Amino acid sequence: MPRSETTVSAETGGGEAVPGRVLLVVNGVQKFFTHRGGLALGLRDRGWEVEMVVPNDEDDSVIREAGIPTHSVPLVRSSMSPVTESKTVLALSKLYRERAPILVHHFTPKPVIYGGIAARLADVPGVVSSIAGLEYPFISDSVQARTLRALAALGYRLALSGDGSRVIFENSSDLDEFVERGLADRSISRVIVGAGVDVEKFRPPAEEREPVRVLLAARMLRQKGVVEFVEAARRLRSEGSGALFLLVGDSDPTNPTSIETEQLRAWGREEGLEWLGRLPHDRMPELMRSVDVVCLPSYREGAAKVLLEAAATGRPIVTTDVPGCREAVERGESGLLVPPRDPDALAEALGRLARDPDLRRRMGRRGRELAVERFSIRVVVEKTAETYRDLAGEVRSRVVNG
Numbered sequence: 001m002p003r004s005e006t007t008v009s010a011e012t013g014g015g016e017a018v019p020g021r022v023l024l025v026v027n028g029v030q031k032f033f034t035h036r037g038g039l040a041l042g043l044r045d046r047g048w049e050v051e052m053v054v055p056n057d058e059d060d061s062v063i064r065e066a067g068i069p070t071h072s073v074p075l076v077r078s079s080m081s082p083v084t085e086s087k088t089v090l091a092l093s094k095l096y097r098e099r100a101p102i103l104v105h106h107f108t109p110k111p112v113i114y115g116g117i118a119a120r121l122a123d124v125p126g127v128v129s130s131i132a133g134l135e136y137p138f139i140s141d142s143v144q145a146r147t148l149r150a151l152a153a154l155g156y157r158l159a160l161s162g163d164g165s166r167v168i169f170e171n172s173s174d175l176d177e178f179v180e181r182g183l184a185d186r187s188i189s190r191v192i193v194g195a196g197v198d199v200e201k202f203r204p205p206a207e208e209r210e211p212v213r214v215l216l217a218a219r220m221l222r223q224k225g226v227v228e229f230v231e232a233a234r235r236l237r238s239e240g241s242g243a244l245f246l247l248v249g250d251s252d253p254t255n256p257t258s259i260e261t262e263q264l265r266a267w268g269r270e271e272g273l274e275w276l277g278r279l280p281h282d283r284m285p286e287l288m289r290s291v292d293v294v295c296l297p298s299y300r301e302g303a304a305k306v307l308l309e310a311a312a313t314g315r316p317i318v319t320t321d322v323p324g325c326r327e328a329v330e331r332g333e334s335g336l337l338v339p340p341r342d343p344d345a346l347a348e349a350l351g352r353l354a355r356d357p358d359l360r361r362r363m364g365r366r367g368r369e370l371a372v373e374r375f376s377i378r379v380v381v382e383k384t385a386e387t388y389r390d391l392a393g394e395v396r397s398r399v400v401n402g
Contacts, residue, residue, distance in 0.1 A: 294310035
C-alpha cells in the first residue's frame with residue numbers, strides 16, 4: 001500500500017476514526033496474548049487493520065488462530081550483541097517500509113527502543129510506545145544495572161522523540177520519572193492503567209470456603225516481595241493463624257533477582273505454605289475464585305495485572321504503597337497498602353483480613369466496582385483507540401498541510 005493511501009485514511013474530528021493499518025510489535029507471543037490479547041482483538045473489532053510483529057523463534061499460532069496476521073523478525077530477548085541487535089533494527093525497518101502502516105505500537109523495552117529507531121529509519125508516520133513499568137536497570141543500583149540504565153536511557157531518548165510520537169505509561173509515577181530523566185515529553189504522554197481485565201471471566205465466587213487462602217501469583221523474584229511474603233506467612237502461622245499461603249509462578253533465570261527453584265521447593269514443604277509453580281493463564285479465574293485474599297508485596301510495577309484481576313474477582317488486596325501497585329487499590333476500601341520490604345507490616349495487614357470475613361467481603365465488593373469502572377478491557381481498548389485516533393489525526397494534518 002502506498003504511504004499516502006495509509007496516511008490519509010485517518011479522519012479527525014467528531015471522535016471518529018477511519019482506521020488504517022497498525023503493527024503491534026512484541027517480544028513474547030504467549031505473554032503478550034495472555035496480557036494484551038483482548039487489546040489487540042478489541043482494536044481490530046473497532047476497525048483497525050491490526051497486524052502483529054513477533055520474534056521469529058516463537059510459535060505465533062495462537063495469534064494467527066485469532067485472525068490476526070503476523071510477521072516474524074529476529075528479536076532475541078536476552079541478547080546484548082551489537083551485531084544481533086543491529087539485525088533486529090534493520091529487519092524492523094525493512095518490514096515497516098513493506099507494510100507501510102499509519103501507526104506502529106511497540107510493547108516492552110526492546111521493541112520500544114529498537115522499533116522506535118527503526119520507525120524513524122522507515123519514516124513511519126506515527127509511533128506509539130507502551131512503557132509497562134521500570135525494569136531491572138532502573139530499580140537496582142548494581143554496577144550491571146547502572147551500565148544497562150545508561151544504555152537504555154540513550155535508547156529511550158532516540159526512540160521516544162520526534163514528530164508523530166505518543167507514549168503510554170501504566171502509572172503516573174513512571175511518567176514523571178521518564179520526564180524528569182529527559183526520556184519522554186509530558187505533552188505526548190498519557191497514563192492508561194493496566195492492559196485490561198476481562199470482567200466477565202474474572203467474576204466473584206458465590207461463596208467463601210475455609211480455611212482462608214492467601215495468594216501471591218507472580219514471577220518468583222525477590223523484587224516481587226516473595227521473601228517478605230514467606231516471612232509474613234511464617235509469623236502468622238507461628239501466632240496460630242490457620243491461613244494457607246500459596247505461591248504461584250516460576251523462577252526466571254534471565255532476571256538477576258530470581259529465586260532458585262530449590263528454594264521455592266523448600267518453602268513449599270513448610271507447614272501452611274504451598275508453591276504451585278506456574279499455572280496457565282486460563283486457570284487464573286478459577287484460582288482467583290478459590291482464594292480469599294490476593295497479595296503482591298512488590299517493590300515496583302507498571303500496573304500489576306494480578307491485582308486488577310483480583311479486584312475483578314472481588315478479592316481484597318494487600319499490596320505495597322509503590323507505583324504500579326497502589327493504583328489497583330482504593331486505600332482502606334478495596335484493600336490495604338503496606339510499606340515495601342516490611343514483613344511485619346505485611347503480616348499485620350494479612351492477619352487483619354484473615355480474621356475478618358466481613359472486611360474481606362466489603363473490600364471485595366468495592367474492588368469489583370473499581371475493576372468494572374476503571375480496569376476492564378473495554379475501558380483500556382477505548383482509551384488506546386482514542387490515542388490512535390488522536391495521533392492518526394495529527395499524521396493526516398501533517399500530510400495535508402505539507
